[in-house]
Amino acid sequence: MINLSSTGTRMPMQAPEERTGNFNEVAEGYTEEMAVREALRCLQCREHPCMTEGCPVSNHIPDFIKQITEGDFEEAYQILLSTTVLPAVCGRVCPKYLQCEGNCVRGEKGRPVAIGSLERFVADLHRKRVKAGEIEEKSGAEAADRDASAAGAGKVAVIGSGPAGLACAKDLAAAGHEVTIFDRQQVPGGVLAYGIPSFRLPDEVLAFEIDGLSAAGVHFEFGKELGKDISIDALLGEMGFSAVFLGNGTGRPMGLGIPGTELSGVISAADFLDRLNAAGEDTEKLGKVLPDAKTVAIIGGGNVAMDACRSAVRCPGVDKVQVIYRRSVKEMPADPAELAEAMEENVEFIYLTAPLEVLGEDGRVTGLKCQKMELSEPDASGRRRPVPIEGSEYTLPADAVIEAIGCQSENGDMDGLDGIELSEGKNLFLVDQETLSTSRPGVYAGGDTVTGPKTVIAAMGAGRKAAREIDRFLRNA
Ligand code: SF4
Ligand code: SF4
Numbered sequence: 078m079i080n081l082s083s084t085g086t087r088m089p090m091q092a093p094e095e096r097t098g099n100f101n102e103v104a105e106g107y108t109e110e111m112a113v114r115e116a117l118r119c120l121q122c123r124e125h126p127c128m129t130e131g132c133p134v135s136n137h138i139p140d141f142i143k144q145i146t147e148g149d150f151e152e153a154y155q156i157l158l159s160t161t162v163l164p165a166v167c168g169r170v171c172p173k174y175l176q177c178e179g180n181c182v183r184g185e186k187g188r189p190v191a192i193g194s195l196e197r198f199v200a201d202l203h204r205k206r207v208k209a210g211e212i213e214e215k216s217g218a219e220a221a222d223r224d225a226s227a228a229g230a231g232k233v234a235v236i237g238s239g240p241a242g243l244a245c246a247k248d249l250a251a252a253g254h255e256v257t258i259f260d261r262q263q264v265p266g267g268v269l270a271y272g273i274p275s276f277r278l279p280d281e282v283l284a285f286e287i288d289g290l291s292a293a294g295v296h297f298e299f300g301k302e303l304g305k306d307i308s309i310d311a312l313l314g315e316m317g318f319s320a321v322f323l324g325n326g327t328g329r330p331m332g333l334g335i336p337g338t339e340l341s342g343v344i345s346a347a348d349f350l351d352r353l354n355a356a357g358e359d360t361e362k363l364g365k366v367l368p369d370a371k372t373v374a375i376i377g378g379g380n381v382a383m384d385a386c387r388s389a390v391r392c393p394g395v396d397k398v399q400v401i402y403r404r405s406v407k408e409m410p411a412d413p414a415e416l417a418e419a420m421e422e423n424v425e426f427i428y429l430t431a432p433l434e435v436l437g438e439d440g441r442v443t444g445l446k447c448q449k450m451e452l453s454e455p456d457a458s459g460r461r462r463p464v465p466i467e468g469s470e471y472t473l474p475a476d477a478v479i480e481a482i483g484c485q486s487e488n489g490d491m492d493g494l495d496g497i498e499l500s501e502g503k504n505l506f507l508v509d510q511e512t513l514s515t516s517r518p519g520v521y522a523g524g525d526t527v528t529g530p531k532t533v534i535a536a537m538g539a540g541r542k543a544a545r546e547i548d549r550f551l552r553n554a
Pocket of ligand 1: 131132133134135136138161167168171173176177178192193196534
């Protein structure tokens with residue numbers, strides 16, 4: 078029977094006053110009873126816009142939810158696994174309100190079905206059951222063995238172990254190809270591993286899903302950077318690969334470009350989150366990430382700014398965190414749920430304000446010179462620009478400043494691309510939109526390195542699309 082509740086089933090969370098004292102996951106997950114109750118809100122729509130309009134990897138949303146209503150949680154998991162590599166990750170970090178849940182018809186009169194929470198539930202339950210020895214993890218090797226004998230199976234190099242690379246590698250391995258992922262870091266996952274704090278994505282959740290790829294036959298080589306340790310010529314030449322997928326993301330943090338950013342105490346959000354993830358639960362190491370900082374200013378208004386401010390709140394010794402954003406809350410690109418959780422955690426938000434200069438003494442940050450802004454009338458694109466208000470400058474005390482204004486491509490400075498064309502200005506890989514092939518035959522690219530920073534699941538969708546094209550290329554070669 079359909080559950081007609083318009084408010085849905087809330088997931089239990091750590092209380093704000095408790096969670097700001099630890100890096101444990103904030104959302105605690107559904108119980109089986111809660112999951113079934115929420116799944117019963119799904120209308121099993123014939124058109125299912127949640128899936129066709131909302132999910133970049135076309136997860137079979139009504140089908141997996143139906144299995145939950147019938148209590149067959151493992152079958153629900155297997156349905157998800159036919160389209161996604163990282164269900165426990167995506168259920169947590171996807172901007173669902175813009176994607177599947179944003180297209181759910183139940184959202185027209187109340188809360189949409191909590192699709193992400195249900196996806197997370199079945200993936201978490203599967204992981205727990207495998208770890209408890211209650212069920213066996215399928216390695217995927219059987220599928221690979223079956224297809225490996227098919228004509229055209231080849232050797233593919235994947236650059237980058239972020240979401241695009243992982244998705245591409247998984248589909249290629251399942252199609253019988255021999256896949257090696259090269260990553261310049263020492264741990265797999267790309268931005269998932271070093272850019273998302275553990276209170277949103279615990280390490281063990283990511284590690285389990287990546288282990289699934291190893292079990293499916295994907296090889297990993299760490300500490301191998303394109304342009305330094307390997308090149309496209311070498312991969313397609315002496316290293317014997319028949320095709321390459323470039324999924325190296327956009328890893329260079331953008332700076333504020335204002336005076337004073339060379340001072341000690343100014344850090345990019347990417348570096349900050351990376352150092353926090355490396356520190357893990359070691360209090361001494363955590364204390365060194367923002368040394369001697371009591372008041373922290375975060376510049377930016379996107380999801381990385383939310384991750385940074387919520388992480389800063391949890392750092393030992395920090396007692397005040399302020400986010401400075403040059404537009405108003407209405408224009409803020411951050412996920413509203415993340416924003417609400419940050420506010421619950423006592424992060425302060427200073428809107429319509431831009432930093433002009435980082436101020437310092439003896440080489441260390443002491444504050445930010447800021448200026449008030451107002452929004453212009455909408456321009457031709459409907460966007461309201463922030464305009465400085467003359468004479469409104471003031472100083473905001475701060476001991477540390479975190480720049481969270483986005484990342485850009487490093488492709489322009491990379492050697493070893495050997496003839497792959499880049500877009501002018503942004504240095505993103507130029508690809509044929511239909512096939513994701515670059516200017517060099519056999520070399521494909523997808524995810525942020527082509528589009529600029531987007532979502533995890535959009536990158537995964539690109540990785541899957543490239544895998545289909547690479548498979549076709551190899552079988553026709
Ligand atoms: Fe929604 Fe993301 Fe899951 Fe697709 S992968 S169903 S967009 S949470
Ligand atoms: Fe279920 Fe919502 Fe999708 Fe309809 S749109 S099938 S109610 S999840």
